[in-house]
Amino acid sequence: MSREYDILIWGATGFTGQLVTQYMQTHYADSNLKWAIGGRSRTKLEALGCPANVALLIADAHDAQALEELVKSTRVVLTTVGPYARYGSELVAACARHGTHYCDLTGEVHWMRRMIDAHQTDAAASGARIVHTCGFDSIPSDLGVYFLQQQMRERHDAVARHIKYRTRAFKGGFSGGTVDSMMAMMEAARTDPGILEIIGDPYALNTSHRGLDGTDRLEPFYDTDFGAWVAPFVMAAINTRVVRRSNELLGMAYGQEFRYDEGSLTGQGPLAAVGAAAMALGTAAVNGLAAVTATRQLLQRVLPKPGEGPSADTIASGFFDIELLAIHPQDATRNLRARVRGDQDPGYGSTAKMLAECAVCLAQDELPVGGGFWTPASAMGDALLTRLPANAGVTFELIEA
Numbered sequence: 001m002s003r004e005y006d007i008l009i010w011g012a013t014g015f016t017g018q019l020v021t022q023y024m025q026t027h028y029a030d031s032n033l034k035w036a037i038g039g040r041s042r043t044k045l046e047a048l049g050c051p052a053n054v055a056l057l058i059a060d061a062h063d064a065q066a067l068e069e070l071v072k073s074t075r076v077v078l079t080t081v082g083p084y085a086r087y088g089s090e091l092v093a094a095c096a097r098h099g100t101h102y103c104d105l106t107g108e109v110h111w112m113r114r115m116i117d118a119h120q121t122d123a124a125a126s127g128a129r130i131v132h133t134c135g136f137d138s139i140p141s142d143l144g145v146y147f148l149q150q151q152m153r154e155r156h157d158a159v160a161r162h163i164k165y166r167t168r169a170f171k172g173g174f175s176g177g178t179v180d181s182m183m184a185m186m187e188a189a190r191t192d193p194g195i196l197e198i199i200g201d202p203y204a205l206n207t208s209h210r211g212l213d214g215t216d217r218l219e220p221f222y223d224t225d226f227g228a229w230v231a232p233f234v235m236a237a238i239n240t241r242v243v244r245r246s247n248e249l250l251g252m253a254y255g256q257e258f259r260y261d262e263g264s265l266t267g268q269g270p271l272a273a274v275g276a277a278a279m280a281l282g283t284a285a286v287n288g289l290a291a292v293t294a295t296r297q298l299l300q301r302v303l304p305k306p307g308e309g310p311s312a313d314t315i316a317s318g319f320f321d322i323e324l325l326a327i328h329p330q331d332a333t334r335n336l337r338a339r340v341r342g343d344q345d346p347g348y349g350s351t352a353k354m355l356a357e358c359a360v361c362l363a364q365d366e367l368p369v370g371g372g373f374w375t376p377a378s379a380m381g382d383a384l385l386t387r388l389p390a391n392a393g394v395t396f397e398l399i400e401a
């Protein structure tokens with residue numbers, strides 16, 4: 001594919017787009033990659049102060065004709081222009097039609113479902129690899145499971161029948177773009193009940209396989225495998241769907257009866273139980289408040305606005321630490337545990353690095369799949385298990401017993 005640019009960072013002026021742009025400048029300025037930045041405002045793009053050899057591409061997210069020209073000029077589009085259901089559909093359609101690889105940060109499951117249904121045929125025909133969820137949701141989950149199943153096969157010639165993902169600790173903030181995306185999804189669900197149906201389906205992103213997992217657990221519980229209380233994890237409704245789709249896209253490599261769930265560890269003892277209950281209530285309360293128009297508008301006034309996000313200090317001092325347990329199909333002494341860790345704020349510092357590495361991977365690496373809608377693990381699993389620890393401060397390690 002001969003194109004003017006290897007990678008276009010679309011939405012470079014946004015909060016996360018700026019972090020991605022900084023990362024590319026620091027890590028790939030001297031490489032042979034040709035990358036450009038894009039957005040709707042030339043003035044804002046110029047203010048980023050990129051070197052003169054980084055081209056500035058201008059278009060509005062709803063100008064389908066301009067987007068066609070844009071995607072024809074680059075081999076990969078990396079986009080942070082969200083909410084994706086509001087701003088992303090024309091771009092995905094254009095990439096799928098013109099064979100342009102694509103990665104994003106969406107967590108909008110209903111939108112992904114609709115994009116897959118609308119454009120899978122075009123993407124398969126054009127050779128465009130379209131990969132959603134290339135940030136904190138859902139790379140630690142998707143790659144963590146991929147890594148653990150690889151270890152289970154290598155060490156025990158088996159696949160885990162169940163993997164549990166538990167956050168041990170994380171520190172970071174959130175941005176106006178994320179708030180906007182969450183609120184936009186709630187607003188859309190109010191007028192389109194089909195959205196709630198998709199979001200509530202544990203296999204919402206699968207084509208045909210439906211396994212043993214039920215709906216996400218919303219109450220706190222004690223997990224004897226971790227000796228700790230577990231609260232609902234806020235990203236579980238996205239990540240679990242992505243992992244289950246990976247299983248299907250990998251040809252049921254994790255097995256027909258594979259089960260997967262996510263939660264947040266709060267610790268041992270009565271205080272931890274109260275903490276888990278408080279987290280469960282807090283998640284339900286935020287969802288409840290965001291679902292009601294009046295309180296949603298109030299939340300939007302007090303939470304960060306689009307373009308705003310955590311401070312540089314919060315990003316630099318942030319981190320995440322996740323443990324995954326893979327349960328052997330017959331023999332509990334052969335269970336495996338892994339740790340997935342990141343060295344910056346999960347949603348922004350680490351997310352920007354993961355997304356940038358996905359774009360470079362789509363541009364440069366030999367990948368085992370052709371055109372179509374893929375998950376990070378199914379398209380780039382092996383390549384990312386090398387790239388992310390080497391470049392992005394995201395590590396995948398077995399916890400030796």
Ligand SMILES: NC(=O)c1ccc[n+]([C@@H]2O[C@H](COP(=O)([O-])OP(=O)(O)OC[C@H]3O[C@@H](n4cnc5c(N)ncnc54)[C@H](OP(=O)(O)O)[C@@H]3O)[C@@H](O)[C@H]2O)c1
Pocket residue numbers: 010011012013014015016017039040041044059060061062080081082083084087105106107133134135136137138175176177178179181182305306307308309346347348351
């Ligand atoms: N999955 C994850 O782990 C994760 C983490 C972080 C963020 N996210 C998601 O990433 C997205 C971006 O978040 P953010 O905080 O970076 O948002 P943001 O700061 O609001 O940035 C949004 C970007 O979209 C651009 N944009 C808006 N309307 C446009 C239009 N009509 N045409 C062209 N460009 C347009 C903005 O341009 P202007 O600068 O000109 O306004 C800006 O560059 C959100 O959907 C968020 O949920 C996901």
